[in-house]
Amino acid sequence: MPGTAKSILIVEDEPLIAMMLEDFLESLGHNVVAICDSVAVALGHVAAGGFDVAIIDVQLKDGERVWPVADRLAEAGTPFILATGGHIEPPPTAHAAAPILAKPYTIDAIEPALDRACGP
Numbered sequence: 001m002p003g004t005a006k007s008i009l010i011v012e013d014e015p016l017i018a019m020m021l022e023d024f025l026e027s028l029g030h031n032v033v034a035i036c037d038s039v040a041v042a043l044g045h046v047a048a049g050g051f052d053v054a055i056i057d058v059q060l061k062d063g064e065r066v067w068p069v070a071d072r073l074a075e076a077g078t079p080f081i082l083a084t085g086g087h088i089e090p091p092p093t094a095h096a097a098a099p100i101l102a103k104p105y106t107i108d109a110i111e112p113a114l115d116r117a118c119g120p
Contacts, residue, residue, distance in 0.1 A: 005029045006114060009045055011056040011069055012083065013037040017103070021055065021083075024107045030114075037061070042069045046076065053118050054080040055101060058091065070095045079117040 008030050012018040018035045025032055033051045036042035038060060046054070046069060054073055056066045073080045074094065082091060085103045090096065099116035101109060 005031065006052040006118065007031045007033050007050065008114075009033055009042070009051040009054040010035045011037075011039075011042045011054060011060070011066055013057065013060040013064075017057075017105070021105055021110075024105060024110055027107065028111060039064055039066060039068055042066070043072060046072045046078070049076070049078075051078070053114060054078065055083055055113075056080055057083045059084075067092060067095070070098070081113045081117050 008025055010018055010021055010032055012021065012035060018037075022032045022035065034045050036045055042056070045051075054069070056069055058066050060066060070080060070082070070091075071094070081099045081101050082095065083101045083103060083105075091098065099113045101113045
């Protein structure tokens, strides 16, 4: 049985990828509260709260790493999914248990990743 509808923060710097992910999430019955394209913007949204789970791209533009966002989410007790194209080093030990959502995204992979992050 699929999980319940969730409000989701997306951290993704590629607009077309972010829009595709948003479309997939909405077609699955979820609500995207914001799309952030940098660590600074994402940290502001994490501080404000108002979402159930985040999907965060591990490498943003100019090689910006998203680990400060993952750290803040973990401190807040907010579940998150690490999105990756696969060409990165492993996540820091503190985030090694976070579910991974591989790019390119497929709609069939999203719900299981959300269930792993949040529980069914």
